[in-house]
Amino acid sequence: MTHTVLLTGFEPFGGESINPSWEAVSRLDGWTETDFRVVTRCLPCEFGAAAVALQRHMDEIRPECVIAVGQAGGTTEVRVERVALNLDDAPIPDNAGLQPVDQIIASDGPMAYLSTLPVKTIVHELRAGGIPATLSLSAGSFVCNHVFFAALHHARSTGQKVRAGFIHTPYLPEQAVRMRSAASMDLNLIVRGLRIAVTVSVRTPVDLCEAGGQLN
Helix, strand or coil, X not given: CCEEEEEEEXXXXXXXXXXXHHHHHHHHCCCXXXXXXXXXXXXXXCCCHHHHHHHHHHHXXXXXXXXXXXXXXXXXXXXXXXXXXXXXXXXXXXXCCCCCCCECCCCCCCCEEECCCCHHHHHHHHHHCCCCEEEECCCXXXXXXXXXXXXXXXXXXXXXXXXXXXXXXXXXXXXXXXXXXXXXXXXXXHHHHHHHHHHHHHHCCCCXXXXXXXXX
């Protein structure tokens, strides 16, 4: 069986001209192995509109796996997110000028969802591949978390049998220079990390956390 993986990134935001998530994700469009194929889409960095776009892509493509990817400035590691909060609380306006404060995303949803990706195994394999990575318990409360929650809520609401989760990437070096930050990661390394994440997500039926395993 060939699985379809929907991989999404974001358009630039916050005055930036690039977003490492889309720069990396776009390089994997059409990537095909014997047991899966990857389809990529770029999402707007806007509350509401990003969720609607992602849910439309899920309905049209019908993937078995969804991995949304976003930018996390100030980190030196790939962050594999574990928890999606039912909360929008924006520190800055999105690209449409929206800045919700303490707003529930879905009134018919739980306060949080756990990622259904094999998160601990992904982190383990990223580290084994020489890529700095961590298991993160907060995707924040900006558009990244909004999309993360929307993917899981849509899967539950529609009954789609899909693994879904979110991964944050560091700035690219050229962004870090402008930000006067030492925290960045080379684009090729991010792309390699996403390749590992996709492969693990498709080929790992039981995560380390489901088996009671701990990360080393």
